[in-house]
Amino acid sequence: MSVFTETARHADSVIIDTETINSVFGREIIEIGAILLKEGDIICEFDQLIRPLGDVPLSALHFSGIVPDELDSQPLARQVIPVIIKAIQELSIIGHNISYDITSINKEADRIGCAHLDAECIDTLEIARSRFPNAPSVSLQEVMHLLGQAVEDHRALSDAKWTLECWRRLTAMQTPLFVPETARRDAQYRVMVEKRRRERIFVRSEYFKNHDITAQNRQPPGTVLSTVECGVEVSGDENHQTILGGYGYDAWLWVFVIQDFIRTGKYAGYPTYWVYLDGEEIGYISEYQMERHCGQIPPEGAVLLSHIPNRVADINKGKWQLRLQLPFEHEPVDLSSNVKKVRKTRKPAEKSPVQKTPIRNPKTNNHEHFINVKPHKKVLSPGGKVRVIYLDEEAQTCLDTYESGSRMWVFVRVSEEILTVRFKGDLIGTIDIKGDAKEFSPDGNVAAATIVRNENETIVEVELPAPLT
Incomplete structure (x- = not known):
């Protein structure tokens, strides 16, 4: 940190980005990244993890990749924030949605009892709005996508680097650029997917607050992909109820996963992931899921977590269903060119009943049947x-x-x-x-x-x- 504070004396501006969590103490910074500039050139890069006062939620791992164990040996905010504020107080501060980062720093300052950060700010988010007036989103990831660059990492220093590149490209634009309709639709789809991903992270984080996901079996050898982002049903596990029933409901288990082909049925020869539990072949994921998760497992296979949920329907039927924990799904990929030709056995097709979604009026009425008792709160008036x-x-x-x-x-x-x-x-x-x-x-x-x-x-x-x- 001493190198950063000394170099800051020679800088005229700084790019900053923070990674935060919400704990019982409020918003806390767990990482701060900064890039010092002099006349637009980088003269110093700085990154510092910070140990929060509260517990780190699982959502922090999904959003930033920061593991709670990484923070145990790091300094507290009171050892970092006052030094940062003093070093950059006289500089122009650049950031994407910079007001969020400044507010986060000043919330820490309030807890510590030190002076606020009060400096001239340049917000690349506001610049992006003026350069892309009809863009459906001006998040850092979306703006860089519009500028022809994909952003993947989501850590403080890497986001600061992308913010610097974003600032340079936006300020070089002479006139606003209207996004074509096709590109707008693509952007809207990406925004929708990201929204669903964040909602799922929030819900799963709430679940994991009160559940132990420690695997009950021995971890097999191989590359570990430790993720609980997306649970996917494993087909064929109905033939392996003995081994699954031995672990019981709500069990978390290590499995080995490798790509192969579906062997029988309508989609025989279609690429899939096969799942092995304690050396026993359990089943595979459907072609629908494979199209959304292909490329997530290395060719040599990987070790992942799986879960046997304690769903009421499964308990009533006395069956155990395995769900493979994969990374979030991506856009569907057509894998038809990768289908392997296999000899199929003729089997009479079974017609499954088509389940239709009922057509209804959004307005409620007193004659409708509800599956639960109405809570004693004001009912919102449905407006369509x-x-x-x-x-x-x-x-x-x-x-x-x-x-x-x-x-x-x-x-x-x-x-x-x-x-x-x-x-x-x-x-x-x-x-x-x-x-x-x-x-x-x-x-x-x-x-x-x-x-x-x-x-x-x-x-x-x-x-x-x-x-x-």
């Missing part, structure tokens, strides 16, 4: 605005005994432009809300919702007042 929640396996556990089309009451509450949604006390998802939230009570409200199931996923449609942006 239906928002969708995509459920992960923990949220599905709460609803797995109810049919598609089932109507239910949910409890919703606003928290920092996010609407949390609970069913019978369990968090099942979140909804982004921006702008006017006057319809919502600080103590929470009740809203009507509908369970909708299709072949590949279960969603919940929540009816909210309009307008809602």
